[in-house]
Structure formats: C-alpha cells, structure tokens
Amino acid sequence: ASHETGLKDVKLPQNFAWGVASSAYQIEGAAKEDGKGPSIWDMLSHQVPGFVADNSTGDVLAEHYYLFKQDIARLKALGFKAFSPSISWPRIFPFGNGPVNAPGVAHYDAVITALVDVGISPAVTLFHWDTPLALFHEYGGWSNEKIVDDFVHYAKFIITRYDKYVPIWFTINEPQYCNWQYAGYPAEILNPKTGKKGEKGGIKARFACGHYTLLAHARVAKWYHEEFKGQGRITFKNSGNYYEPASTAAADLRSAQRNYDFSIGWFSGPWTDGDYPESLKSTLDDVLPKYTEEEKRIIKGSCDFYAIDAYTSYTAFGSSNDEACMKDPKNGAFPECAGSRQAGNDGFPMGPAGDTGVDWMKTTPGGIRRYLRKLKEMWPSIPDIVVTEFGFAEPFENLMKTKGEILWDLRRADYYQGFLDNILASIHYDKVNVTGAWGWAIFDNFEWNAGLSTRFGLQYVNYTDLTRTPKASMFQFLNWFQ
Ligand code: PNW
Numbered sequence: 001a002s003h004e005t006g007l008k009d010v011k012l013p014q015n016f017a018w019g020v021a022s023s024a025y026q027i028e029g030a031a032k033e034d035g036k037g038p039s040i041w042d043m044l045s046h047q048v049p050g051f052v053a054d055n056s057t058g059d060v061l062a063e064h065y066y067l068f069k070q071d072i073a074r075l076k077a078l079g080f081k082a083f084s085p086s087i088s089w090p091r092i093f094p095f096g097n098g099p100v101n102a103p104g105v106a107h108y109d110a111v112i113t114a115l116v117d118v119g120i121s122p123a124v125t126l127f128h129w130d131t132p133l134a135l136f137h138e139y140g141g142w143s144n145e146k147i148v149d150d151f152v153h154y155a156k157f158i159i160t161r162y163d164k165y166v167p168i169w170f171t172i173n174e175p176q177y178c179n180w181q182y183a184g185y186p187a188e189i190l191n192p193k194t195g196k197k198g199e200k201g202g203i204k205a206r207f208a209c210g211h212y213t214l215l216a217h218a219r220v221a222k223w224y225h226e227e228f229k230g231q232g233r234i235t236f237k238n239s240g241n242y243y244e245p246a247s248t249a250a251a252d253l254r255s256a257q258r259n260y261d262f263s264i265g266w267f268s269g270p271w272t273d274g275d276y277p278e279s280l281k282s283t284l285d286d287v288l289p290k291y292t293e294e295e296k297r298i299i300k301g302s303c304d305f306y307a308i309d310a311y312t313s314y315t316a317f318g319s320s321n322d323e324a325c326m327k328d329p330k331n332g333a334f335p336e337c338a339g340s341r342q343a344g345n346d347g348f349p350m351g352p353a354g355d356t357g358v359d360w361m362k363t364t365p366g367g368i369r370r371y372l373r374k375l376k377e378m379w380p381s382i383p384d385i386v387v388t389e390f391g392f393a394e395p396f397e398n399l400m401k402t403k404g405e406i407l408w409d410l411r412r413a414d415y416y417q418g419f420l421d422n423i424l425a426s427i428h429y430d431k432v433n434v435t436g437a438w439g440w441a442i443f444d445n446f447e448w449n450a451g452l453s454t455r456f457g458l459q460y461v462n463y464t465d466l467t468r469t470p471k472a473s474m475f476q477f478l479n480w481f482q
Pocket of ligand 1: 023026173174241309311360389440447456
C-alpha cells in the first residue's frame with residue numbers, strides 16, 4: 001500500500017506485472033558444469049587482473065543452478081506471482097552456434113517447470129551480457145553483424161520451446177552498455193586476432209554493437225509476431241537514468257537532451273521514429289552504421305512495450321566546451337559531450353541520506369515519476385512502460401542483524417516504498433501507462449566489475465554456507481503490493 005498522501009486508496013491496474021529479477025551469470029555459478037561453454041565474463045573475470053574489483057568470478061556464486069528449486073519455493077512462500085530470470089546462451093549453445101547442449105536445455109526445462117508448477121509466471125531475458133566466448137574470438141562478438149544470425153537462431157530455439165509458459169520476453173538486456181560488456185576489448189586484454197595488448201574495441205565497436213543488438217532484437221520480434229505468432233509480448237530492456245536540467249539555460253537543456261540521446265534515445269529512436277536521433281547521426285558521422293530501409297521497417301514498432309531499467313537521477317549541465325567536444329573525437333567526453341552529476345539535495349527529491357554501495361547513484365525515488373512523464377513526452381507512440389529494474393546496494397555495514405532471521409536495510413526499504421509510491425503517482429496523477437515494476441535483485445549476486453561485495457539483493461547471500469536471508473526491503477517491497 002502506498003504511503004503517498006492522497007494515494008492510500010488508489011489501486012494499481014489489474015494485471016500490473018511485478019516481481020524480482022536476476023540474470024544467469026550473476027547468480028547461477030556452475031560456470032563449467034554440464035557442458036556450458038565459456039562466456040566473455042568467464043574470460044574477463046579470470047584473465048584480466050583487477051577487472052573485477054574483488055577478483056571474484058562467476059564460477060561459484062549463490063549456486064542458483066543447483067538451488068533453483070528452493071529459491072523458487074521461497075518466492076512462492078513469500079507471495080511472488082512472477083520472476084524474471086535470464087537464460088545462459090552458452091549453456092544452450094556452448095560455442096554460440098553449432099550443436100545444442102542437451103544438459104543445458106534440460107536445466108532450463110526444469111527451471112520453467114518448477115516455476116509453472118507453483119504458479120509463478122516467468123518473464124525471461126534471452127541475453128544478459130554473457131556472450132559466448134567462442135563468438136567473441138571468432139568474429140568479435142556483438143561488434144560483428146554475424147552475431148545477428150547466431151542470436152536469432154538461439155532466440156528461436158528458446159522461444160519455440162517455452163513460449164506457452166512465458167508471457168513476457170526480453171531479447172537483450174541494456175544494449176546501452178555496448179562495448180566491453182558485449183564486444184569491446186578492454187585495454188588489458190589481448191586482442192585474440194592480433195595478439196596485441198592494449199587494443200580497445202573503442203567507439204566503432206560500441207556503436208556497431210548497438211547497431212547489431214537492436215537489429216538482432218528486431219529480427220527476433222518480427223519472427224515472433226509474424227511467423228511464430230507468439231502468445232506473449234516481446235521487447236528489450238533499456239538502461240538509462242533521469243536527467244534534470246540544472247537550469248532553463250539552453251546549454252543545460254541541450255545537455256539533458258544529449259544525455260538522453262546517447263543513452264535511451266540511441267535505441268528508442270529507431271523503434272519509435274524509425275532512425276537514430278539526429279544528434280547521434282551528426283556527431284558520429286561514419287562511426288554510426290546505417291540501417292537499410294528494410295531494416296528500419298523491421299525495427300520500427302518491434303517492441304510491444306517500453307522496458308526501462310531506471311535506478312537514479314542526475315542533474316544535467318552544459319558548458320562552453322560542448323560545441324568543441326562534439327567536433328573532436330579525441331575529446332575524453334566524446335561523443336556524449338554533455339555534463340551531468342548525481343542529483344543533489346537542492347530542491348530535488350532525495351531519498352534519505354546514505355550510501356548506495358555504488359558510485360553511480362544516490363537514492364532519488366522522486367525522480368522516477370518525472371522520468372516516466374519525460375519518457376511519455378519524448379516518445380508519445382510507446383504503448384506502455386515497465387520499470388524492469390530498480391534497487392540499490394545498501395552496504396553491509398548499514399544492515400542491523402536480528403537473530404539472523406532478517407536483515408534491516410532500512411534505507412533501501414524506504415527507497416522501495418518511495419519508488420513504488422512514485423510509480424503509482426505517475427499512473428494516477430500523470431496518466432502514464434505503467435504496467436509493471438521489477439525489483440533488482442532476487443538476492444545478492446555477482447555485480448560485474450564490482451564483484452561480490454556490492455549487494456543489490458533483496459535477500460542476503462552467505463557465500464560460505466549459501467543461505468539466503470531476507471532483508472527488510474524484501475518485505476517492504478512485498479507489502480507494498482498487498
Ligand atoms: C544493471 N548505471 O546494470 C544490470 O542489468 C544488472 O545486471 C546489474 O546488476 C544492475 O543493473 C545493478 O548494477 C546497470 O550506471 C549498471 O546507471 C549501471 C547503471 C544502470 C544499470
């Protein structure tokens with residue numbers, strides 16, 4: 001129930017989709033079991049010293065691969081009706097393409113069955129950053145158009161098998177992080193083709209990757225809609241935060257707009273308006289690949305709804321250097337060329353003071369309402385919006401422990417309350433069609449470069465005995481929907 005004044009008796013729309021989310025590489029562990037092929041994250045975490053802050057890897061994690069039945073039973077007991085996992089591409093196709101790995105398929109058969117048996121509805125992500133390493137070595141992963149066919153092949157296999165159980169499909173998680181998460185060569189890594197150190201995929205790989213992720217998504221969606229005639233809805237997950245212009249000065253407004261263009265606009269323009277935002281085209285010139293007319297047609301309208309992972313808010317400001325930056329690819333801020341800082345306290349809605357455990361966010365639950373309104377304003381053609389991830393990593397020191405049964409992460413409990421209140425206010429007062437909200441994450445997980453000590457979970461994971469302990473925010477989240 002909402003605490004927001006005036007909203008106590010306001011109800012969410014029927015069929016509002018809500019639950020907790022996760023991703024395969026971040027929780028499964030069992031990275032070398034049952035015929036799974038390596039993904040780029042197995043390589044990055046093992047072979048690049050310091051790439052992951054605490055040098056942890058995905059080899060042994062919460063072991064959801066083995067403990068999924070108890071994890072699902074817990075979700076059921078807590079009262080969840082939906083869960084959003086991702087499927088590991090290299091478990092299904094160890095080499096990215098080629099032979100199917102039967103034990104990998106059997107595993108996800110068992111997971112889907114376990115969910116369906118207890119009446120928990122799966123919202124499944126097909127790709128959450130675990131690119132099969134073989135494809136990275138073969139042709140540079142997502143920076144090469146060849147990956148489109150390989151992804152489509154994998155996606156068709158999974159969707160054909162599970163569509164009757166899966167009402168929501170996410171093809172790709174957050175293509176905004178194109179580059180090292182998908183395709184690029186972090187500076188420390190040997191380029192497998194040339195054997196040289198220090199070669200970055202750089203800006204070309206970044207925008208090629210973006211280009212092919214969206215194309216791959218669109219090809220799957222077209223097949224899903226027209227040929228396969230799937231029963232569910234399909235989209236991809238955007239990542240992007242809210243930008244409040246620091247003032248009404250033209251430079252600040254332009255900065256906010258450029259921040260949007262280069263985050264969510266990069267992928268939202270093509271499927272709503274039919275092409276990349278003008279600012280991307282004029283700044284990036286021939287670094288930005290071009291879609292053919294046929295591709296534009298396939299991409300436009302390829303999303304059944306708008307999915308946004310929206311964690312926090314920034315204040316956007318322009319500077320007198322922006323014009324020069326936009327013309328000079330050697331500039332460090334190129335191509336965004338737009339300033340921003342984490343939203344401060346000055347008149348901006350803030351959650352309680354406190355560390356969020358990551359350096360890229362403060363708790364700004366009020367920002368989500370402004371952001372949803374802004375999304376609707378920028379792309380009026382989007383049918384409805386789902387907030388597919390939100391949360392933060394309350395540091396362990398902030399947790400008060402009571403008899404080991406529940407951990408009191410009070411700041412995050414407050415953040416969840418405020419965030420959900422603001423989504424409800426957005427629906428009720430601003431008439432934004434928000435149809436779902438997913439908390440990140442089901443439990444603590446491998447937080448990519450930040451490793452294991454950054455804990456986004458609504459349950460605490462003890463990595464020694466693998467117990468999961470609910471945090472207060474888990475109950476706050478659940479109670480909100482009662
Ligand atoms: C998402 N930002 O990444 C990912 O989808 C998850 O896998 C991850 O665990 C989660 O959010 C928490 O980080 C993001 O800088 C990374 O705004 C960075 C940002 C947003 C999302």
